[in-house]
Amino acid sequence: MTNSVYIHIPFCANICTYCSFCKFFYNEKMVSDYLNSLEREILDTYKGETLQTLYIGGGTPSSLTLDELKRLFEILKVFKLSDTCEFTIEVNPENIDLDKLKLFKENKVNRLSMGVESTLKNNLEYLGRCHDFNLVKEKINLIKSVGITNINVDLIYALKNQSLKDLETDINNILSLDITHISTYSLMIEEHTKLYIKKETNISEELDYLMYNLIRNKLKEHGFNHYEVSNFSKTGYESKHNLVYWNNEHYYGFGLSASSYIKNVRKTNTSSFNDYLKGNYVKEKEILNEKDILSYALILGFRKITGINKQEFLDKYKVDILSLYNIKDLIKEKKLVNDLDNIYISYDKIYIENSILINFVGD
Ligand SMILES: C[S@@+](CC[C@H](N)C(=O)[O-])C[C@H]1O[C@@H](n2cnc3c(N)ncnc32)[C@H](O)[C@@H]1O
Ligand code: SF4
Incomplete structure (x- = not known):
């Protein structure tokens, strides 16, 4: 059974220096064309299963205007959601507001994931982010004010010139937000990003290792359960959607560059905007034999700390x-x-x- 859906919204109001995800500068016409094609892909593929998890990622879903988000939710009405469905949307601090949050809440969104990345000015500049920690605090409170209390924050560490002390400040600041889930990523300098073009390099492995240990020790001290290599949660707030991936369960993936795993087929959608609009959704199909399925089960399953x-x-x-x-x-x-x-x-x-x-x- 396939009870999970990932949907990719590939638009951002600002392009970060490290990001190699499939995304485009926000553009009204592109969003409108994209949503039409997304609707067609969903209607062509979804078989009516009841969903236990629905995840809208990006890109930056919150970069869409209120009307565009309303259109997105109209498209999503086709999905049957179970009463306990975990429904997550990724947001950035600078483009989430009360009206969008109320719309999320009305449409059964019950989990938000915010890219905070760092709370320090020089790091945020290095990463090309356009928010500061005051805005993050304000927006986290706004999210809670509409009754959405299951909140993840993403943190990036191992940045140039970052000290262990700086990282500790980031962790303390993030802990002060009183949220339920924290994802932490060591900075990867990916091809075709601004950092790569500027020939930036990674910090030493020794420091990276110390930083990883600092994160896991500190978060554990503060009641977070380290349940996957990069993920920490308060008890009961593990990401159900990501656990679908790590448990090698089936899921639909809709939108540019999205992946799906259904029966014994793993598919990856095209990253070409034009192909996607033409309805040529799929780029790669991998048909798995029994051995492949076991290999995926081990590689994904051992990412969980309890294995x-x-x-x-x-x-x-x-x-x-x-x-x-x-x-x-x-x-x-x-x-x-x-x-x-x-x-x-x-x-x-x-x-x-x-x-x-x-x-x-x-x-
Ligand atoms: C799909 S991205 C985007 C979410 C959202 N648009 C944002 O920027 O906050 C999810 C997360 O992956 C992490 N990430 C993306 N690129 C990375 C990189 N090159 N190195 C480490 N972490 C990265 C960031 O923490 C980011 O928030
Ligand atoms: S990190 Fe997020 S906001 Fe920044 S460019 Fe990538 S998807 Fe967009």
Whole structure:
């Protein structure tokens, strides 16, 4: 069953220096054409399942005007939402306001994700962000005032000239917002971004590692559960939508560059605006065999700090996880921990997680 939907809104009012996501400068005509094509794609594909999670990401969904957002919600009316559906929208501090928030609330949005990234002026300038921490505080209070209390904030660390002290200030400021979820990302200098063109480089691995430890220790001290490599939440506020990905469950992806996983097919949509408007939605299709499905299940499942439940794995895939790849060796090497119920990456090895996950790629 497919009970989750991701929708990509590829417009931003400002383009950040580090961002390689599929996005365009906001343009009224483009938004109108895009929403028409998005509606066609959804109507052509969605089979009427009841959704447990709906996630509108970007880009910056909140860069759309109130009328454009109303049109978006009209399109979304086709989806059947379960009573407990987690419905998330990504927003940026500078373009979210009370009218948009009231519209979200009326349309059953119950979770917001805000790109805060840093709370310090020099970092925000480096990242090309156009907000400050006062605006963030104001907008978080506004969000709470309409009754949406499940709020995620994104933080980027490992920035040029950033000290551990600076990072600690960012963490303290973010904790002061009294929110339910925090996603933290080490800065990646991606091709085709302003930082890449300016030949900016990453900080040292040693400092990056210290920063990762600072984040996880501090957030844990403040009652956040570290439940995925980059994600922390108050108990009960884990992102249900992202857990669909990590649990290798099925989901629809609509919009430019969106991915979907349904039955044994993973698809990625085109990033070409013109192709998308013409209705040529899909760019790549990967048909998975049994081995591929298991490989995805391991690579995604081990991103969770509690790893993979052995019995659930057996029930779902009809195979003993301990018989796969070199899992037994990795347990002997103490890279994986095999407890009564679960297998997971040893907590002190999470930082080198990718070097462990590579064992489960291909044959
Ligand atoms: C889809 S993006 C956009 C969300 C929203 N438009 C915003 O900017 O706040 C989600 C998050 O990915 C993270 N991110 C994007 N590019 C990154 C990069 N190059 N390195 C590290 N984190 C990145 C940022 O924290 C960002 O908020
Ligand atoms: S980080 Fe967010 S706001 Fe900035 S360019 Fe990327 S999608 Fe747009």
